[in-house]
Amino acid sequence: MIKISGAVTVKTINGRNGPFNVGKLVTEVGEFSVKEGIEEFDPGQYEGEFTISRIYQASYAIGGRSITEVRATLVAIALTGLDTTTAQEEEPPAEPEPELPATGVPSEDKALFGQLWPLGEKVKLDPTVDREILRRQATRLKELGYRFQPVGRIFVKGDPD
Numbered sequence: 209m210i211k212i213s214g215a216v217t218v219k220t221i222n223g224r225n226g227p228f229n230v231g232k233l234v235t236e237v238g239e240f241s242v243k244e245g246i247e248e249f250d251p252g253q254y255e256g257e258f259t260i261s262r263i264y265q266a267s268y269a270i271g272g273r274s275i276t277e278v279r280a281t282l283v284a285i286a287l288t289g290l291d292t293t294t295a296q297e298e299e300p301p302a303e304p305e306p307e308l309p310a311t312g313v314p315s316e317d318k319a320l321f322g323q324l325w326p327l328g329e330k331v332k333l334d335p336t337v338d339r340e341i342l343r344r345q346a347t348r349l350k351e352l353g354y355r356f357q358p359v360g361r362i363f364v365k366g367d368p369d
Contacts (some may be wrong), residue, residue: 210268212237213235215255238278
């Protein structure tokens with residue numbers, strides 16, 4: 209594994225299996241495509257120190273063309289240059305939980321989140337689960353009113369204000 213400083217630009221693409229994140233990691237030694245390690249990030253640019261476990265060549269076909277790229281697998285990200293004042297402020301008083309409809313959604317959520325259920329005010333997803341499950345968990349948390357906080361890679365319930 210190597211640690212290197214740089215910036216990753218994350219964007220969300222809609223594929224045949226639903227939306228997923230891809231990124232372009234720019235470092236002093238080169239540029240790498242990233243698909244693993246950024247699943248829960250919102251689109252945007254993030255600077256920091258990145259721990260890379262694997263660098264490899266990958267290719268795929270799209271629109272009648274074959275694309276070959278150099279990919280990096282990220283296992284840890286230490287972000288810099290972020291405003292962390294909202295993370296250190298006192299949390300507002302908790303509001304009562306909204307009533308969930310009796311359509312079986314809680315049992316679906318319980319199955320989706322497994323050992324993380326019931327969800328608390330802060331949720332840290334397990335990056336070792338299948339990528340498709342991780343994407344579904346991140347999407348569902350956003351639907352439930354959680355927002356992603358890059359510092360600590362956690363989801364926090366409530367508005368950013």
